[in-house]
Amino acid sequence: MKTESSKYAGKTILAPMVKIGTLPTRILALRYGADLVYSEEIIDWKFLRSKRVVNEVRNTIDYIDDTDGAVFFQTCPEEKEKVILQIGTCDPTRALKVGQMTQDDISGIDINMGCPKEFSIKGGMGAALLTEPEKIESILTTLISNLKIPVTCKIRVLPTIEETLKLCKMIESCGVAAIAIHGRTRYERPLHNNRNNFLNEIAQQLTIPVIANGGSKEIRQHEDIEVFRTESGCSSVMLARAAEWNPSIFSKEKKDQIEVIRDFIRLALQFNLSFTDRKSVV
Numbered sequence: 001m002k003t004e005s006s007k008y009a010g011k012t013i014l015a016p017m018v019k020i021g022t023l024p025t026r027i028l029a030l031r032y033g034a035d036l037v038y039s040e041e042i043i044d045w046k047f048l049r050s051k052r053v054v055n056e057v058r059n060t061i062d063y064i065d066d067t068d069g070a071v072f073f074q075t076c077p078e079e080k081e082k083v084i085l086q087i088g089t090c091d092p093t094r095a096l097k098v099g100q101m102t103q104d105d106i107s108g109i110d111i112n113m114g115c116p117k118e119f120s121i122k123g124g125m126g127a128a129l130l131t132e133p134e135k136i137e138s139i140l141t142t143l144i145s146n147l148k149i150p151v152t153c154k155i156r157v158l159p160t161i162e163e164t165l166k167l168c169k170m171i172e173s174c175g176v177a178a179i180a181i182h183g184r185t186r187y188e189r190p191l192h193n194n195r196n197n198f199l200n201e202i203a204q205q206l207t208i209p210v211i212a213n214g215g216s217k218e219i220r221q222h223e224d225i226e227v228f229r230t231e232s233g234c235s236s237v238m239l240a241r242a243a244e245w246n247p248s249i250f251s252k253e254k255k256d257q258i259e260v261i262r263d264f265i266r267l268a269l270q271f272n273l274s275f276t277d278r279k280s281v282v
Helices: 002-006 023-032 044-048 092-102 118-122 126-131 133-146 161-173 196-205 222-232 241-245 257-270 275-281
Strands: 012-014 036-038 050-055 060-065 071-075 083-088 108-113 151-156 178-182 210-213 236-239
Touching (some): 023 257, 044 083, 108 126, 161 178
Parallel strands (some): 036 083
Antiparallel strands (some): 050 060
């Protein structure tokens, strides 16, 4: 477990973002200096109705949805040791099937337990899991007992530090390699302050790496990442909106925005990213 946890310690990480965290964005973030990159959240049943294809032309592994023929997850050798697949699930059996399907293509698997969107909540996924500790435990222990790659999860804080600590300690006891925590509750949005004091207390009490998330509002340049790391007291930092606005935030060297867009478009063409997804990023 110590070796698995070290993968997540002292890192700066691209957060999972729907429509943003596709292969071109992940590769761009790595080239600019990110240590780890998370895929966008993908729902378990999407993998269970898919086929895995080795794309020798583009040197990628493509997961293709059998219902419409679309590539919904794509990876390549450049990110093999650094890509974390995030899945949306509320069922340990389905989650395990996805893990077993994909574990040879990825570096780790993460369970989304923080998404506050209606689609996730109604499906019993994302932040809906925060009030179901038994289900959390079942999903995590099933994966950890049966997969050969590290398992993590991403949560949001609960209304009180006591409730949040209790949940985090239970999650730690399941054997996860690390835990990412967004410092807002499921009902709060970016206009609310990130609860860095919660993150600080949790980081002091857990023995696994805690990945701080939710600080993008104050992160405008590379140096701000270390400020957030210090204020949160966490080993690692995960960036969402700050990286969405400009993936070169991971670089110590300031990049021109036009240069960043050009770099992205080159990668999008290389990996045949759909026009709709290209438009979402740019």
